[in-house]
Amino acid sequence: MKNLNELKPYVGDSMRYLYVGGWNEKLRVCNVYAFHLFLDGPGEMEVNGKLYPIDRHTLIFLRPGEPHAFHITKGQPLSSFNLYCDMWTGASNPVSLSRVFIHAPEPFSLESSSVMEVSSELDSLPSCFSLQPYPWLYDSFVTLAKQFEEAKHYRAELVNSLLYAWMLSWYNVIHTSQPSDFRIVKLLAHLNEHPEMRSSVEEWSAMCGLRRSYFHSLFLRETGYTPSVYRHRLLMKQAAQLLVETNYSVTAIAERLGYLSIHPFTRHFSAFHGVSPRAYRLQPSPALI
Numbered sequence: 001m002k003n004l005n006e007l008k009p010y011v012g013d014s015m016r017y018l019y020v021g022g023w024n025e026k027l028r029v030c031n032v033y034a035f036h037l038f039l040d041g042p043g044e045m046e047v048n049g050k051l052y053p054i055d056r057h058t059l060i061f062l063r064p065g066e067p068h069a070f071h072i073t074k075g076q077p078l079s080s081f082n083l084y085c086d087m088w089t090g091a092s093n094p095v096s097l098s099r100v101f102i103h104a105p106e107p108f109s110l111e112s113s114s115v116m117e118v119s120s121e122l123d124s125l126p127s128c129f130s131l132q133p134y135p136w137l138y139d140s141f142v143t144l145a146k147q148f149e150e151a152k153h154y155r156a157e158l159v160n161s162l163l164y165a166w167m168l169s170w171y172n173v174i175h176t177s178q179p180s181d182f183r184i185v186k187l188l189a190h191l192n193e194h195p196e197m198r199s200s201v202e203e204w205s206a207m208c209g210l211r212r213s214y215f216h217s218l219f220l221r222e223t224g225y226t227p228s229v230y231r232h233r234l235l236m237k238q239a240a241q242l243l244v245e246t247n248y249s250v251t252a253i254a255e256r257l258g259y260l261s262i263h264p265f266t267r268h269f270s271a272f273h274g275v276s277p278r279a280y281r282l283q284p285s286p287a288l289i
């Protein structure tokens with residue numbers, strides 16, 4: 001039995017697609033693995049007879065031979081990034097280069113399909129998953145799809161490596177304890193979508209509609225951090241991004257993050273990242289935590 005890191009993906013095709021509720025979106029099967037990342041919603045996806053809601057940044061993962069259908073409302077088309085791939089450890093002639101669809105009511109009989117390695121870790125990946133709370137996963141998938149379209153040299157090596165890394169990241173997200181309370185999930189999604197906002201912990205509890213004392217204990221239980229510690233981590237990550245991605249002075253960055261002077265900012269940054277802001281900026285390839 002293979003672990004996920006032993007499987008080698010091969011991307012046979014990737015495209016932008018607009019679902020409009022046409023006949024070819026009804027019940028069907030495909031002979032390769034497929035990812036569908038929807039930009040918006042609403043809609044519904046049927047996989048193996050089960051209906052899943054399609055909302056903004058919904059990811060659908062399909063395995064070879066799985067009956068599936070796209071339920072799109074007429075007049076409300078949905079755009080997505082579609083990616084088709086094989087998962088194997090040594091087979092030749094990738095099937096995803098010439099994928100095949102069979103539409104109902106034809107018998108779902110596939111002569112050839114992607115080599116399906118036995119992998120409990122691959123099996124544990126869900127058919128439907130929201131990337132809304134994980135903007136880095138969404139952005140990296142979009143980057144992968146765009147590289148398939150735009151890369152002129154070593155495209156296969158590039159996109160296959162990106163998909164390999166992306167799937168390991170996705171697996172980590174799925175199998176790491178995640179917040180489940182809808183109020184905290186909604187708050188974290190908002191914070192991830194608006195990193196420029198530097199609201200107070202009091203504002204966080206108000207956004208959740210909770211008293212501060214209860215919000216504090218719920219947030220700690222859901223994330224493993226107190227609200228103040230989590231907020232501090234957000235500030236330090238934002239500081240690192242500004243140092244890497246802008247030419248702002250350290251003083252200007254401190255001011256943007258709400259510090260009254262550079263000294264406490266430098267002290268906090270150094271304690272969190274292990275180096276001073278200036279030293280962090282001078283590193284050949286600073287790692288954003």
